[in-house]
Amino acid sequence: MITQVWQWLTSASSWEGSAGIGHRLLQHLEYSAITVLIASALAIPLGLWIGHTGRGRWMVTAANSLRAVPSLGLLFAVALWLGPKLHGNSAYVVPSIVVLVVLAIPPLLAGAYAGVAGVDPAARDAAHGMGMTEGQVLLQVEVPCALPLMLSGVRSATLQVIATATIASAVSLGGLGRFLIDGLALGEYNVMAGGAIVVALLALGVDTVLAALQAAVVSPGLSGGTSRFRGRRTRTDRGQPTASENEPGVVGVVAKG
Amino acid sequence: MSFVSANWGDIVHRALLHAWLAGLPLFLGLLISLPVGWLAQRSRVLRPFLVVGSGLLYTIPSLALFILMPLIIGTKILDPLNVIIAMTIYTIALLVRSVSDALAAVPADVRQAATAMGYTPARRFLAVDLPLAVPVLAAGLRVAAVSNVSIVSVASLVGISQLGFYLTDGYERTYGTEIGVGIVACVVLALIFDLTIVLLARVLTPWQRVNAA
Numbered sequence: 001m002i003t004q005v006w007q008w009l010t011s012a013s014s015w016e017g018s019a020g021i022g023h024r025l026l027q028h029l030e031y032s033a034i035t036v037l038i039a040s041a042l043a044i045p046l047g048l049w050i051g052h053t054g055r056g057r058w059m060v061t062a063a064n065s066l067r068a069v070p071s072l073g074l075l076f077a078v079a080l081w082l083g084p085k086l087h088g089n090s091a092y093v094v095p096s097i098v099v100l101v102v103l104a105i106p107p108l109l110a111g112a113y114a115g116v117a118g119v120d121p122a123a124r125d126a127a128h129g130m131g132m133t134e135g136q137v138l139l140q141v142e143v144p145c146a147l148p149l150m151l152s153g154v155r156s157a158t159l160q161v162i163a164t165a166t167i168a169s170a171v172s173l174g175g176l177g178r179f180l181i182d183g184l185a186l187g188e189y190n191v192m193a194g195g196a197i198v199v200a201l202l203a204l205g206v207d208t209v210l211a212a213l214q215a216a217v218v219s220p221g222l223s224g225g226t227s228r229f230r231g232r233r234t235r236t237d238r239g240q241p242t243a244s245e246n247e248p249g250v251v252g253v254v255a256k257g
Numbered sequence: 258m259s260f261v262s263a264n265w266g267d268i269v270h271r272a273l274l275h276a277w278l279a280g281l282p283l284f285l286g287l288l289i290s291l292p293v294g295w296l297a298q299r300s301r302v303l304r305p306f307l308v309v310g311s312g313l314l315y316t317i318p319s320l321a322l323f324i325l326m327p328l329i330i331g332t333k334i335l336d337p338l339n340v341i342i343a344m345t346i347y348t349i350a351l352l353v354r355s356v357s358d359a360l361a362a363v364p365a366d367v368r369q370a371a372t373a374m375g376y377t378p379a380r381r382f383l384a385v386d387l388p389l390a391v392p393v394l395a396a397g398l399r400v401a402a403v404s405n406v407s408i409v410s411v412a413s414l415v416g417i418s419q420l421g422f423y424l425t426d427g428y429e430r431t432y433g434t435e436i437g438v439g440i441v442a443c444v445v446l447a448l449i450f451d452l453t454i455v456l457l458a459r460v461l462t463p464w465q466r467v468n469a470a
Contacts, residue, residue: 001328005328067404068448072414073410079428170425180321184415195321196320200318204316207316
């Protein structure tokens with residue numbers, strides 16, 4: 001079994017052409033990137049606004065309760081409803097992207113909101129006292145302090161999107177999910193398992209890159225990277241737990257598809 | 258509505274299967290996460306490995322994990338055991354951090370008081386640390402429960418019977434009502450899980466109600 005999977009993964013013919021692993025991998029990345037960009041453009045400014053003004057917190061709660069809706073159901077329902085209204089290639093792509101964007105919003109919104117809401121009030125007061133305008137307080141103090149949680153939101157959203165894009169092959173979306181769904185339909189376990197390995201590696205790879213990015217852009221004053229704190233706390237010690245401890249159940253940045 | 262009344266027995270049967278596939282891993286995952294989370298909280302050296310390592314498991318997309326299970330444990334692709342084990346892995350991935358945070362949140366003076374009263378380490382863990390960790394643990398468990406119920410429905414793509422069947426079947430038959438029934442049933446099941454955990458946590462932490470009153 002394992003040798004057959006390995007053979008499929010390493011043979012040149014499975015990598016070439018428009019149905020090869022190479023092209024499917026790029027497709028998968030392309031769909032995921034478009035989705036995360038659209039969802040971030042919608043959810044992050046909204047989350048920052050909610051966190052800064054303290055108004056509209058119900059939106060974060062509402063978006064969070066959306067997580068109980070099974071992503072597979074949402075995908076099928078939207079594909080069935082939107083699909084016939086569209087023509088050509090977009091009939092497959094648009095419904096999937098819509099669902100992926102919807103699923104990416106809750107973790108992004110929760111991350112941006114919790115990040116800003118959790119900023120030390122003393123830092124905010126100090127910024128006001130220095131004569132900063134509301135906009136400056138938000139952009140120069142709150143956003144940098146909120147970055148760890150905001151980026152955790154981006155990471156969860158990206159993983160959610162990569163996972164759900166795989167499932168979206170059941171509604172005819174391209175990408176790596178094709179190997180899993182088509183292999184299943186044809187009873188070719190080596191193709192399914194090979195595709196599953198590539199998807200898993202893609203998810204792990206993207207998450208590692210984002211984690212490195214997170215470590216690189218977060219201010220050393222927040223991440224414990226200053227020499228005084230190094231060795232006492234690792235980066236992973238900070239970030240998420242603060243939010244989950246303060247408001248369990250309301251703000252959790254995890255998501256999964 | 259007529260779909261629901263015509264298929265009521267079938268819906269209940271699949272809901273029970275769904276509850277089993279999502280609930281048993283929740284229990285198994287908690288059982289495994291307790292010692293692992295405890296170790297992560299105790300050891301500064303092991304903590305990053307255990308927390309980051311278990312977190313990495315969560316990044317593997319569910320459909321991929323369901324398909325890879327036969328390769329790892331030698332089962333057949335249609336074996337529900339694949340789903341049970343995959344969901345247990347996801348539960349552990351979410352709960353190790355919760356357990357470790359929950360135990361870390363137990364006040365040090367309470368621990369010292371227990372030790373001073375003559376509690377052995379094992380008895381202190383079971384009678385003092387664990388009960389005090391319940392609120393944070395329950396929060397983690399709620400996230401895992403809702404996530405489990407949603408992910409289990411994906412297993413219908415590999416032919417494992419539960420509520421997700423109505424989603425795939427409804428799509429194949431272009432029958433929106435059936436998909437709607439499947440979605441509502443999944444959400445209701447997730448709510449039942451959520452409420453059960455909230456109630457259990459309330460029963461297990463009577464002192465919190467005294468404080469609130």
